Structures are given as C-alpha cells and as structure tokens.
Amino acid sequence: MVATPEKLDSTHERSPSQQRVAVLLMGYGEVESYEDFANYNEQALNLLTAKFAPVPTWVYPPLAKLLALFDRHEWGHQHHDFISPHNAIFEKQRAGIEKDLQAKWGEGVQVFKAFNFCAPFLPKQVLAEIKNQGFDKILIYPLLVVDSIFTSGIAIEQVNNALSEIAEGDEHWVKGLRYIPSFYNEPAYIDLMAHLVEEKITADLASAYLPSQIGIVLMNHGCPHKAKGFTSGITESQILYDLVRDKLIYRYPLISVGWLNHDTPLIEWTLPNAQQAAKNLIQLGAKAIVFMPIGFATENHETLLDVHHIIHALEKKHSDVNYVQMPCVNDDPEFLYMAAQWANAHINELLSEETVAINPQLSVAHHHHHHH
Incomplete structure (x- = not known):
C-alpha cells in the first residue's frame, strides 16, 4: 500500500462534523438460540482452531454439527436451557464506555459493538454501518479476552477481510x-483485579479461615503452546497473572494461575488448568478456594459453565472445602471508566493527525518489483 497525504485545509480548526471516530468494540458473541450452535462452531473452527489444530477444513462442517449436539446437551439438559448473558453484558459495556468517551469528546465519538461469531453484529456488517454513517477513522478495540495478538488477532483478520x-x-x-x-499490563486493571479478590475474601471468608488457608485461582484464557507460529497469548497472560499475584501473595500465600483450556485432542495446552490448580492448592492446605477470572473482561460460557463443572468435580472429592466463584468485571463502572481512559490517547491521535488517502489500486502495481 502507498499512502499519500491529502492537501491541508486552509483552516487548522476542524469543524465539529469532521471530529468523528468510530470505536469498534469487539467480543466473541455467544449464541442465544440453540439452532445457531453449528454455524457458531464452524466460524470458531475456521477462525480459531485452524490456527493451531491439524484438522483439514473439509472436516469443519460435520465437526461443527457434532459439537453442536454436545453444546445442546450441556446448555439444554445439564444447565436447564442456559442462555449465555455475554451479549447483553457486552452491550452494557459498549454503552458504558461510549457514555464515558462522549463525556470527554462529545457525540462525534461513537462506540459500535462487533461479535466475531454472531450475526447481525459480524465485523463486516458493523463496518458497513460505520461507513454508511460517514465515519472514516476507526479505533479497533478487542475487549473480551485480556491476552494478546492471538485472540485479538482474529479481530484484525475479520476487519481486514471486511475492509477489503x-x-x-x-x-x-x-x-x-x-x-x-490488550490491557494485560495496565496498572488500573491489575489493581482492580486484586481489589475485587480482597473485597470478596473480606466479605465471605475472612472470619472463618486463616489467610494461609484461602487458596486463590486466578483464571486466564487457555492458550495452545504451538499455534503454527502465531503468538498465542501465553506471555501476556502469564505477565497478567504475575502482576495480580504480586498484589495479593503477601497476604494470601496460596495463589495459582488456572488456565481455562479447550481440551482439544492432540493439542498441548497451558498448565495447570483451573481444576488442577485448585487441587494443588487444596493439597497445600487450602480450606477455601476463590476462582477469579482475570483473563476475561466479559462473562461467557467458559467463565460460567466451565467453572461450574470444575467446582462440581472438586466437590465430589473435596466436599469439606468452600468454593467461591467470582464474576468477570463485566459492566463494573470502575472498569468501564478505565477502559474508556485507555482509548483516549488513540482517539486524540486519530482526531489530530493529518488524514491519509490510501489507494488500494497502487498495492497491485508493486507485486512484481522483486528480481529473480
């Protein structure tokens, strides 16, 4: 691509109508109708699993249908027709971040939500709407998973496809x-994670257990060790865990990372998983276990159903232990405010920089300039 700066306007001040940025807040999205499971799974397989699993693409449609049967059994029969709250929570996050941003920038900054796997909010649908509304500056802001370029990278992949x-x-x-x-190393987020855990322990456990008897499992989004050369998020997630742990460990010695993995055959996942982490802490003398999702900003079936299964399995073997399942930050006003703050510098750059005209046709002409 070749970028050519446009001529500067004669006036330096931009009119209010030009001061516009679309913030594209991106999450996974989760099905709200069981009929959508197969379609959802096929998109997830294409976008996520293809990057680390040695599975041929022709297998995806039948595999997606098979997985849909398991999903329907788990959500429908095991969990009384569970419907994920993810999409509703994400809308609250979108609205809250937009409210905080507009308090600073006015209505020229709008926040749009896009879901990786769920129509009618697929990135291509939302970007078409952003274009129709006359926006020409975009801040891409993946919010659901606090890891790295891997999960956030699928957002870029979809945005690039849509923009093409x-x-x-x-x-x-x-x-x-x-x-x-990502915001894995943002001090405000680290402090909030530690504060929420301390607050929960004080309210529910401090009067019954010594600090050394309270185990804390800080849950991250599971990552594959080998992802066809993609940066898979392990480094950032490990740093996130280390930073939160360091805020808590002097008061509460029993802390472990717990990875929420998708137990896919033939794939080496991050360890210990959340269940093994809890077992390890119980072996070290924990009489209560707090499960806190730090690697997810928005509640979803992993933080709800998967953790529920983990606690249920642990209760069978260690019924004398008290288990506490904490929520994600979701639409906590303090979190929404800091999430808006992280966007401010980028919005300022977009509003103040000279606009650049990109000519996609020029990229074709440069393909054959190398010498054999």
Missing part, C-alpha cells in the same frame, strides 16, 4: 486507524 470487501474506487474510505491489542 467494502473497499471501492481508487481511494479507501478509511482515513485513520488505531488498535488496542
């Missing part, structure tokens, strides 16, 4: 673009 489809003519409609890959 929506492009028309010899000048691209997008004039400015920024990206927030």
Whole structure:
C-alpha cells in the first residue's frame, strides 16, 4: 500500500462534523438460540482452531454439527436451557464506555459493538454501518479476552477481510486507524483485579479461615503452546497473572494461575488448568478456594459453565472445602471508566493527525518489483 497525504485545509480548526471516530468494540458473541450452535462452531473452527489444530477444513462442517449436539446437551439438559448473558453484558459495556468517551469528546465519538461469531453484529456488517454513517477513522478495540495478538488477532483478520470487501474506487474510505491489542499490563486493571479478590475474601471468608488457608485461582484464557507460529497469548497472560499475584501473595500465600483450556485432542495446552490448580492448592492446605477470572473482561460460557463443572468435580472429592466463584468485571463502572481512559490517547491521535488517502489500486502495481 502507498499512502499519500491529502492537501491541508486552509483552516487548522476542524469543524465539529469532521471530529468523528468510530470505536469498534469487539467480543466473541455467544449464541442465544440453540439452532445457531453449528454455524457458531464452524466460524470458531475456521477462525480459531485452524490456527493451531491439524484438522483439514473439509472436516469443519460435520465437526461443527457434532459439537453442536454436545453444546445442546450441556446448555439444554445439564444447565436447564442456559442462555449465555455475554451479549447483553457486552452491550452494557459498549454503552458504558461510549457514555464515558462522549463525556470527554462529545457525540462525534461513537462506540459500535462487533461479535466475531454472531450475526447481525459480524465485523463486516458493523463496518458497513460505520461507513454508511460517514465515519472514516476507526479505533479497533478487542475487549473480551485480556491476552494478546492471538485472540485479538482474529479481530484484525475479520476487519481486514471486511475492509477489503467494502473497499471501492481508487481511494479507501478509511482515513485513520488505531488498535488496542490488550490491557494485560495496565496498572488500573491489575489493581482492580486484586481489589475485587480482597473485597470478596473480606466479605465471605475472612472470619472463618486463616489467610494461609484461602487458596486463590486466578483464571486466564487457555492458550495452545504451538499455534503454527502465531503468538498465542501465553506471555501476556502469564505477565497478567504475575502482576495480580504480586498484589495479593503477601497476604494470601496460596495463589495459582488456572488456565481455562479447550481440551482439544492432540493439542498441548497451558498448565495447570483451573481444576488442577485448585487441587494443588487444596493439597497445600487450602480450606477455601476463590476462582477469579482475570483473563476475561466479559462473562461467557467458559467463565460460567466451565467453572461450574470444575467446582462440581472438586466437590465430589473435596466436599469439606468452600468454593467461591467470582464474576468477570463485566459492566463494573470502575472498569468501564478505565477502559474508556485507555482509548483516549488513540482517539486524540486519530482526531489530530493529518488524514491519509490510501489507494488500494497502487498495492497491485508493486507485486512484481522483486528480481529473480
């Protein structure tokens, strides 16, 4: 791609109508109708699993249907027709972040939500709407998983595909673009995670257990060790865990990372998983276990159903232990405020920088410039 700066306007001040940025808040999305399971699974297999599992693509449609049967059994029969609250929570996050951003920037900054796997909020659908509303500057902001370029990378993949489809003519409609890959090392987020755990322990456990008898499992999004060369998020997630642990360990010695893995055959996942982490802490003398999701910002079936299964399995063998399942930050006003703060510098850059005209046609002409 070749970028050519447009001529500067004669006036330095932009009119209010030009001061516009679309913040594209991205999450997974989760099914709200069991009929959508197969379609959801097929998209997830194509976008996620394909990057680390040695599975041929022709297997995806039948595999997606098979997985849908398991999903329907788990959500429908085992969990009394469970419907994920993820999408509703994500909308509250979108609205809350937009409210905080508009308090600073006015209505020229709007927050749009996109789901990786759920229509009618697929990135291509939402980007078409952003274009139709006249926005030409975009801040891509993955929010659900607090790891890295891997899960956030699928957001970029979908955005790139959508922008290629929506492009028309010899000048691209997008004039400015920024990206927030993760907030795994943001001090405000680290402090909030530790504070929420301490608050829960004080309210529910401190009067009955010594601090050394309270085990804390800080749960991260599971990561495959080998992902066809992709950076899989282990490094960032490990740093996140270390930073939160360091805030708590002097008061509560029994702390472990617990990875919420998708136990896929033939794949080496991060260890210990959340269940093994709890077992290890019980062996070291924990009489109560707190499960806190630090690697997820939004509640979803992993943080709800998977953790429920883990606790149920542990109760069978260690019925004398007290188990506490904590929620994600979700629409906690303190979290929404800090999430808006992380966007401010990027919005400021987008509003103040000189617009750049991208001509997609020029990229084709440069393909054959190398010498044999």
